[in-house]
Amino acid sequence: MSETSNGSFPGDGYNLDVLRQLEAHRPIKMAIILALGVMITLGNVAVVMVISSAVPGWSRNSRYFLLSLTGADSAFGLVVMPLNLCVSLVKDYNDGPDSFCHMVAFFNAAVYSTCMYTLASISLERYVAVFYPLQYASLLNRRRALLLIALAWGLPPVLLAPVTWPKGIIEVRFSAASLVCNPTYSSNVAYSLALTAFIFFPCSAIMTFCNLRLWAAAKRQRLKMKMMRMRSRAGGNGPDVASRVLVPVMTVYYTCWTPCMVILIYNATSGSGVPEWVEFVAVWLPTSNGFLNCIFYFWINKSFRRKFHMLLHKLCLGLCPSAEKILGCISAAPVWNNNNSLSERSSSVSSTCTLLTIAAETYI
Known part of the structure; x- marks a missing residue:
């Protein structure tokens, strides 16, 4: 095992040089x-400001799913990071497991799992909206949504309940490398692999297939629209919205989550750790x-950006009414022309969850 591997495995010891190195890196980590927590919190506060009110082109179900995603993402900044920062301040490298560390590990894993389930649910909703638009209301009504x-919020606590038991089926120890309380996956290989089988792999399969x-x-x-423009002798090609949206979504998902899952499986099957910074990046990358x-x-959606600008404009004027005269701002809400408004309302069941809608809006 590497000298800088995590401290979550039984029997791990640190020599004086390694302890000094870990202590020197602790403030940086x-x-x-803290920076990740601030970015996530501010970003999701802005999202909540917008989707808590009506957004043109967004269906009710779409707003439910996106609010769920925002809640799961906000939990990174409001729950996961404060708890782990607290643990990092009070836990010593030689401290053994305790009930508080078990609860922190439980909340960490539960938030991570809820986020993955929610991302899979959004992909599934988008898939139904595009391929079954006429049956959407019956296939995915309000009750089913x-x-x-x-399920996305309730299933993870059920699957992860054993993590909360101090003398349960899996051990939990403070990791000096990632500054979190991590389950010792090698202490129960079957349970650790079962978690990936019920959480990561199904969610990844649904997201990959749907997207x-x-x-x-x-x-x-896009090819059909290109042919139509060629027949009408209209020059130019529209942007490749499918690649601009779906490729980054899937790339970011696998980039953020795969290293963590690979290390989990590696730790469970080999009982060995990984280098200090490899573990730190892999554990905290999903929070990004x-x-x-x-x-x-959210930000790639035109309706969202317009609504956010309008709310920000109102907030600025509310805090400083004199700014309107000084800057010559217009306090009226942005004007939606009839063509754009009609296209956004009628293009799809959910503009955020329908890539064909995004493509149509781009060409208008």
Whole structure:
């Protein structure tokens, strides 16, 4: 095992040089964790400001799923990071497991799992909206949408309940490398692999299948529109929205989550750790997905950006009414022309969850 491997495995010891190295790196790691928490919190506060009110082109179910995603992402900054920063301050490298560390590990894993389940639910909703638009209301009505959200939040605590037991089926120890309380996956290989089988792999399979089908559908739609422009002798090609949206979404998902899952499986099957910074990056990389989701699921949408600018404008004028005269701002809400408003309302069941809608809006 590497000398700088994590301290979550029984019997791990640190010599004086390694302890000094870990202690020197601790402030840097805590600063990175704090910065991530601030970015995630601010980004999701802006998202909540917008989707808590009506957004043109967004269906009710779409807003439910996106609010669920925002809640899961916000939990990174409001729950996971404060708890782990607290543990990092009070736990010593030689401290053994305790009930508080078990609870922190439980909340960490539960938030991570809820985020993955929610991302899979959004992909599934998008898939139904695109390929079954006429049956959407019956296939995914309000009751079923809320049931999916309830499963995304309720299933992880059930699967992860054994982590909360101090003398349960799996051990939990403070990791000096990642500054979190991690389950010792090698202490129960079957349970550790079962978690990946019930959480990561099903969610990844659903997201990959749905987004690949959506990408293919959007590419076909773009090709049809290109042929129509050629027949009408209209020059130029529109942007490749399918690649601009779906490729980054899937790339970011696998980049953020795969290293953590690979290390989990490696630790469970080999009982060995990984180098200090490899573990730190792999453990905390999924939290950055909470900030990047704000960009890929919200900021790329025109309706969201317009609504955010309008709310920000109202907030600025409310805090400083004199700014309107000084800056010559217009306090009226942005004007939506009839063509854009009609296209955004009628283009799809959910503009955020339908790539064909995004493509159509781009060409208007």
